[in-house]
Amino acid sequence: MMEDLGLKDALGSITFGALWQALMLIVMASLLIWALQSVFPRIAAKLGGKPRLYLLASVPLLRLVIIVATMILVVPILVKPSFENMVAIFGALALALGFAFKDYANSLIAGIVTLYEMPYRPGDWIEIDGQYGEVRAIGTRAAELITPDDTVIVVPHSKLWNSLIANGNDGTDHLMCVAEFHLQPHHNMAKVMTLLRTVAFTHPLTKTWKPVLVVVSNKPWGMVYRLKAYPVEPSAQFRFISELTATGAQVMATEGVGFVSAPVTGN
Amino acid sequence: MGKQKPKQGAADSDSSSGNDNPVLPGGLIPIEEWTRAETSVRRTLMGGLKHWVDQLGATISRQEDAFESIDSLPELSNEQLHGIAPGPDRKEHAQAVVDAIRTLREQGKCQRPVVLLVAPPFSGVSRALRCFPDCPIGAKTASVHERDSAASAYQLILPPDNLLMSEDAAREWWLQQPLDKPWVISELAAFWRRHRSGLALVQELLRRVAQNSAGEGVIGCSSWCWQFWTNYYPDAQFAPWMPAPMTTERLGIWLQQLACHGRDNVPAVRMATDGLNVLPLEPEEADGKTRKKRKHSDFLRNLAADSRGIPGVALSIWRRALRARPEADSEAAANDSDEQAPAKNHKKHAYCWVVPLDQLSLPAMPVSSERNLGLVLHALLLHDGLTIAGLELVTDMPEPDLSLALARLARADIIGCDKEGQDAAFDLPRPEQQSLVYQEMSPDASWRVTPLGYPCVRRHLQNRGFPIDSF
Numbered sequence: 001m002m003e004d005l006g007l008k009d010a011l012g013s014i015t016f017g018a019l020w021q022a023l024m025l026i027v028m029a030s031l032l033i034w035a036l037q038s039v040f041p042r043i044a045a046k047l048g049g050k051p052r053l054y055l056l057a058s059v060p061l062l063r064l065v066i067i068v069a070t071m072i073l074v075v076p077i078l079v080k081p082s083f084e085n086m087v088a089i090f091g092a093l094a095l096a097l098g099f100a101f102k103d104y105a106n107s108l109i110a111g112i113v114t115l116y117e118m119p120y121r122p123g124d125w126i127e128i129d130g131q132y133g134e135v136r137a138i139g140t141r142a143a144e145l146i147t148p149d150d151t152v153i154v155v156p157h158s159k160l161w162n163s164l165i166a167n168g169n170d171g172t173d174h175l176m177c178v179a180e181f182h183l184q185p186h187h188n189m190a191k192v193m194t195l196l197r198t199v200a201f202t203h204p205l206t207k208t209w210k211p212v213l214v215v216v217s218n219k220p221w222g223m224v225y226r227l228k229a230y231p232v233e234p235s236a237q238f239r240f241i242s243e244l245t246a247t248g249a250q251v252m253a254t255e256g257v258g259f260v261s262a263p264v265t266g267n
Numbered sequence: 268m269g270k271q272k273p274k275q276g277a278a279d280s281d282s283s284s285g286n287d288n289p290v291l292p293g294g295l296i297p298i299e300e301w302t303r304a305e306t307s308v309r310r311t312l313m314g315g316l317k318h319w320v321d322q323l324g325a326t327i328s329r330q331e332d333a334f335e336s337i338d339s340l341p342e343l344s345n346e347q348l349h350g351i352a353p354g355p356d357r358k359e360h361a362q363a364v365v366d367a368i369r370t371l372r373e374q375g376k377c378q379r380p381v382v383l384l385v386a387p388p389f390s391g392v393s394r395a396l397r398c399f400p401d402c403p404i405g406a407k408t409a410s411v412h413e414r415d416s417a418a419s420a421y422q423l424i425l426p427p428d429n430l431l432m433s434e435d436a437a438r439e440w441w442l443q444q445p446l447d448k449p450w451v452i453s454e455l456a457a458f459w460r461r462h463r464s465g466l467a468l469v470q471e472l473l474r475r476v477a478q479n480s481a482g483e484g485v486i487g488c489s490s491w492c493w494q495f496w497t498n499y500y501p502d503a504q505f506a507p508w509m510p511a512p513m514t515t516e517r518l519g520i521w522l523q524q525l526a527c528h529g530r531d532n533v534p535a536v537r538m539a540t541d542g543l544n545v546l547p548l549e550p551e552e553a554d555g556k557t558r559k560k561r562k563h564s565d566f567l568r569n570l571a572a573d574s575r576g577i578p579g580v581a582l583s584i585w586r587r588a589l590r591a592r593p594e595a596d597s598e599a600a601a602n603d604s605d606e607q608a609p610a611k612n613h614k615k616h617a618y619c620w621v622v623p624l625d626q627l628s629l630p631a632m633p634v635s636s637e638r639n640l641g642l643v644l645h646a647l648l649l650h651d652g653l654t655i656a657g658l659e660l661v662t663d664m665p666e667p668d669l670s671l672a673l674a675r676l677a678r679a680d681i682i683g684c685d686k687e688g689q690d691a692a693f694d695l696p697r698p699e700q701q702s703l704v705y706q707e708m709s710p711d712a713s714w715r716v717t718p719l720g721y722p723c724v725r726r727h728l729q730n731r732g733f734p735i736d737s738f
Contacts, residue, residue, distance in 0.1 A: 045636060051319070051730060173732050195463075201499055202461050204642050204662050208498040208734045232732035233638065243663070251463060 014078050022074045029070035033063050037137065041122075053173060056122035060115055060138040067140075103158065107141040110157035114138065118171065119160060125168035125175055125234050128155055134235070148238055168234065174210060175234040179244040181225040182260045183252065189216060192225065192257060199248050200229040205240050207232055222260045289524040290355065291363040293511025295371060298385055301738055304514050306572030313625075314573075318726060340539055340590035340620055351526050351534050351619060352586045354693030355578075360391060361398035368485065371508070380483045381476045383507040387490045387738040388648060389579025389718045390510055391693060396453035396487040399423065421451040421485065426458045430465050437467035441475065446482040456492035456651040461661040469496065477503060490736035491648040498734070512576030512738070515568040519548045521578060522567075522585060535618035538564045539590055545621055569624050573722060575738065579693055583718040587627055590620040630680040630720040632727045639664060639672045641731045644681070644716060644724050648736075652685055652715035673714060681720035685713040 036059060044055040079085045097105040120126045120143065124135045131153050133145035145153040159165075169175040183192070193214045200212045210230040217224050227248060231240035249259070288294065343351065364384070371377035386392035399421040422445050432440070444450070452458065452472075459469040473496065475481035488496075493507065513521060523546055526534050533547035543564035566588075574581035633640065642662045647653055650661065658669055676682040716724050729735050 046634060047319070047730070198463050198466065201495075202463050202466070204461065204646065205638075206734075207732060208495055232641070236638065247463065 018077050022077045025070055025074050025077070029066050033066055036062055036066070041137075044123075053121070053123040053171065057118075057171065059122060063140075064112070064115055103156075104141060106161075107156045107158045110160045111138070111140050111142075114143070114157050114160060119165050120167055121171050123169075123234075124171060125237070127166040127168075128159055128163055131155070173233060174207070174230050175237055176210075176228055176230055177237050177241050177244070179227045179241050179248060181227065181245075181248055181252065182219075182221065183223050183225060184258045184260055185218075185222045187223075187255075187257045189223065192216075192252070192255070195251050195255065196225055196227045196248055199251055200227055200244060203229070203240070203244060203247070205231045205236050205243075288363045288366070289520050290359050291367060291510060292513070292517035292520050295364075295367045295384070295508045296511045298507045298509050301509060301512055303738075304512060304568075304571035304574075304576040306569060310569060310572065318723070340622065343586075343589045343591050343619060347591065347619070348586055348589070351536075352522070352582060352589060353525055353528060354582070355391060355521075355525060356528070357391075357394050357398050357693075358401060361395040361402045364392070364395050365399065365402045377506075377508065379506065380479060381481050382485045383476075383488060383505050384485060385488050385490055385493045385507040385509045387575065387577050387736060388651065388716065388721060389577050389583075391579055392510060393454040393487045393489070393651070394693065396451050396485065397423065399451040399453075399485065421449045424450050424452050424484075426468070430458065430460050430468060431462060432464065432467050434467050434471065437471040440468065441471050446475075446484070448482070450482065450484040452484070452486045454492075454651050455486055455488040455496075456649065459492075459650075460657065461495070461646065461649060465660070466499075473500065473503065473505070476505065489648070489651045490738050491645075492651065494734055494736045495649060509738075510578075513571050513574070513578055513581055514576065515571045518571045518574075518576075518578075518581055519546070519567050522546065522582075523548055525582075536589070537618070537620055538566060539620040539622045566621055566623070573624055575722065575725075577718075577721070577738075580718045580721050582693065584624070584627070584629070585621075587629070587719065588621040588624065590622055630717065630723060632681065632723050633675050633679050635675075638731065639668060640676060641728055641733055643669065643672045643676065645728055645733045647682060647714055647716050648724070648728075652713045654713055655710050658714070679720070680717055681724060682714050683717045685715050 040055055040059050044052040047055065075081065075089075079089065114120070115138075120135050120138075122135050122138055125133070126135060126145070128145070131145060131147065133147040133151075133153060136144045136146045136152070138144075142154045142156045145155055147153060181196070193216065196214045197212055200206055201208060206212065207230040211228070213226075213228040215226045215228065217226075227244055229240075229244070231237055252259070368377070368382055371382075384392055384396070400423050403420040424444055427440060455469060455472075458472070459465050472481065472486075476486075488507070490509075497503070511517065523533055526536075526546060535544070536546040537544055541564070543562050543566075545564050545566045549563065570581055570584060570588075574584055642664065643658060646658055646661045650657065653661065655666065655669060655673070658664070658673075659666060662669070664672070673682065677684075725735060
């Protein structure tokens with residue numbers, strides 16, 4: 001088999017010195033990637049805001065650059081970079097990956113596509129298959145999500161092919177939050193809308209230059225108000241929604257508008 | 268990078284009002300015409316890099332936070348600062364604003380009965396507007412003395428003690444104000460609180476202004492406060508005006524006229540490093556040509572950029588950069604020609620030195636991953652200063668957290684206590700206050716961002732996603 005592929009010839013010229021050199025390069029690259037993955041997130045945590053997102057997003061891209069650069073350096077050390085040798089090596093690699101590590105290769109390729117299409121980046125708040133959280137890291141095969149309950153979820157990149165991915169902030173620090181109010185009907189809707197808008201505008205964490213919206217819909221059990229606003233940082237979203245809800249409820253109580261105690265499914 | 272030579276009388280030639288008045292160089296301009304003072308790309312990049320390095324490496328201790336001179340030249344005493352970099356005369360400033368508004372009205376550029384003056388913090392506008400009752404709307408030709416003796420024209424409207432009120436109460440409050448005579452509000456930020464019950468007064472006022480039912484008046488408004496209200500009322504058109512930003516030329520003229528105050532000659536100010544001239548500006552003759560060719564430093568250009576064209580910030584940095592005459596003059600000064608060496612005729616002309624802005628140690632934001640510091644700073648800028656009770660109300664932070672944040676910011680010279688209405692941007696602290704300023708935490712004291720801390724505070728808030736002003 002190896003002879004058919006010409007691998008024997010291609011690998012025949014590998015010397016101990018070349019192997020040692022290649023090994024050193026790989027070790028150096030691994031150390032560099034490790035340093036990158038540990039230092040950058042720490043620096044990002046100190047910065048906050050947009051620079052944090054940019055720095056986090058640069059980690060997978062830099063890692064890819066290091067991997068590609070290492071491959072470019074290592075391959076010519078081990079084998080003579082002729083056309084036949086390259087075909088032999090990559091052919092054998094493709095065969096091995098195709099049979100033995102099909103799913104792994106699938107995730108690897110999806111990982112590269114992820115870096116190009118960027119459906120999610122570190123620092124993004126995404127939802128995949130019902131799991132919501134912040135992308136903590138993007139590995140070669142999978143992304144790590146950290147949920148609001150501090151649980152780490154490993155999401156293989158292959159999910160990219162057949163899952164719906166909802167990205168809340170899409171590489172920016174603008175993440176819209178929604179606070180819902182299920183209110184009893186028969187009240188002054190215009191006034192309630194104005195009051196809820198004021199609640200959002202006067203919250204200290206609101207980005208006032210981004211839209212603050214109040215959307216109302218009629219449901220069988222009453223009126224549903226959705227107060228939409230952007231917090232200063234995506235990580236503030238849970239505190240922001242909680243406080244908007246609490247303050248909104250307080251204002252509604254003052255206005256004498258009651259909440260629906262239990263939503264009833266309509267026909 | 269070419270050295271700029273700021274020239275006297277070259278402030279600008281735009282359509283604004285009062286642009287020939289050195290007290291208000293550039294006059295008043297429509298808010299859309301504001302442009303940021305330019306600086307070199309190298310300086311912008313270096314500034315950004317320094318900011319991030321500061322953020323990553325800063326550790327907070329009183330010794331490190333406080334300003335330390337890193338050159339060997341002695342700093343100016345308070346008395347010397349009073350002589351060479353005094354605060355502007357608030358009455359003259361107020362009269363310049365009154366004249367500028369009148370000119371705008373006469374030229375038909377401003378036909379609304381209520382003029383809205385938006386200005387970044389430390390522009391001195393609210394300080395000037397507080398003196399409006401002493402500045403009659405008289406003829407422009409009248410002397411200052413005649414104006415002083417004339418009857419007051421504007422009535423200063425002060426905010427009520429309790430700003431949390433209903434719409435009806437706010438309507439009632441405005442009905443009791445003397446809106447039938449010319450009135451002035453020195454700072455709109457003092458008339459509201461970022462609280463669901465704290466907007467009514469300004470809502471009612473802006474409603475009246477929009478309907479032209481508020482009489483004739485002038486409203487001063489901090490740019491941070493204005494940013495909030497323009498977002499709250501996105502469709503409202505109030506056509507605000509603002510003081511022209513301090514460009515290199517305007518800043519030179521302004522600092523020169525401050526230094527000249529009560530003197531016959533302009534004090535000479537030169538760079539401590541290379542001896543290049545900063546002041547006096549290049550005198551311009553009637554034919555527009557300059558008389559002498561002196562080498563001028565780009566200090567004023569950098570100062571205008573670093574201070575974002577805000578006079579109070581520029582003046583504070585200017586005061587920090589000034590240095591007294593060294594024991595032995597630098598070699599550069601000694602080797603200069605006669606006309607460039609103020610050392611030789613220093614008995615005739617007062618002179619001093621300035622250190623380059625790169626060598627100045629200005630306040631830096633304490634490193635923190637918490638957003639409490641940002642919340643406090645944003646609230647202070649939004650309301651142009653707040654007491655601890657006011658901060659508790661608008662930030663929703665409990666008092667212990669608030670005190671910790673305030674203490675940390677005060678230690679870094681980012682914020683300070685406003686004592687007896689002192690304006691930190693313009694008034695020099697009195698000797699007995701030197702050791703007290705920014706250290707006491709009285710519950711009644713009003714906390715404000717310091718003019719020296721403002722540029723880094725603004726940058727911090729911008730990076731943290733807080734709503735910031737446009738200037």
